[in-house]
Amino acid sequence: MGGEIVAADNATDNATDEDSDVHSILDRTAGENASYSQVEVVDDWYNEEADNLSDDDQQDVEAWLAEAPDPADRLPSEYVRAIDSETHITDWEFRNGEFVVHVHALEETTVTMAESADWEEGSGEYRTMSEDLSEGNNTVYVDTFADESDGVALSFATELSMEEQRGPYISTGSEAADDPFQHFGGTSGLFSGVAMTTLLAALAAGIVVWQEDSGVVKA
Numbered sequence: 204m205g206g207e208i209v210a211a212d213n214a215t216d217n218a219t220d221e222d223s224d225v226h227s228i229l230d231r232t233a234g235e236n237a238s239y240s241q242v243e244v245v246d247d248w249y250n251e252e253a254d255n256l257s258d259d260d261q262q263d264v265e266a267w268l269a270e271a272p273d274p275a276d277r278l279p280s281e282y283v284r285a286i287d288s289e290t291h292i293t294d295w296e297f298r299n300g301e302f303v304v305h306v307h308a309l310e311e312t313t314v315t316m317a318e319s320a321d322w323e324e325g326s327g328e329y330r331t332m333s334e335d336l337s338e339g340n341n342t343v344y345v346d347t348f349a350d351e352s353d354g355v356a357l358s359f360a361t362e363l364s365m366e367e368q369r370g371p372y373i374s375t376g377s378e379a380a381d382d383p384f385q386h387f388g389g390t391s392g393l394f395s396g397v398a399m400t401t402l403l404a405a406l407a408a409g410i411v412v413w414q415e416d417s418g419v420v421k422a
Contacts, residue, residue: 290307292305306341311335319356329347
């Protein structure tokens, strides 16, 4: 933009951290290249500060917002299942023992996944992993211990999905009519995988909180 946006009357002497963030976005990022989160920050700030801006600055901010993507359009038009209110599975497939999952995230987040397979009496192992998602479209690859002949499911959890007390799974299905979950070790196999996903996601979230509180890292 042509010049730095400065709030009239109060000027920049008492500029808040939010003001600095907004000025940085406006000065360094063209509206058409802005992320949805950046647009929301600028839009919220402008709604509060518009009366304190000069006419020229108001026009500059409005022009920037006009070029920016509309946050209302950021939800995928079609999706298979919501992981949480901000993260959606848009497509998936299972081939050669591997899930390929396409996920759209409104904000950066971490998703935890756990495999549920054809568990019989005895012991075995299953795949679990966490993946950091960037804002926008992501593709996640999850190699499982199952093969094409096994029924296999994958459950998902994020910190937000736990707050919303929900979480999805995807599965390759079962040919059994009497027990639709028989290829997941019956219902106990599937829901054990779901419970493990939630537990692991909760553990990961707890570690981040502990790190923040102890000053080890800043998330």
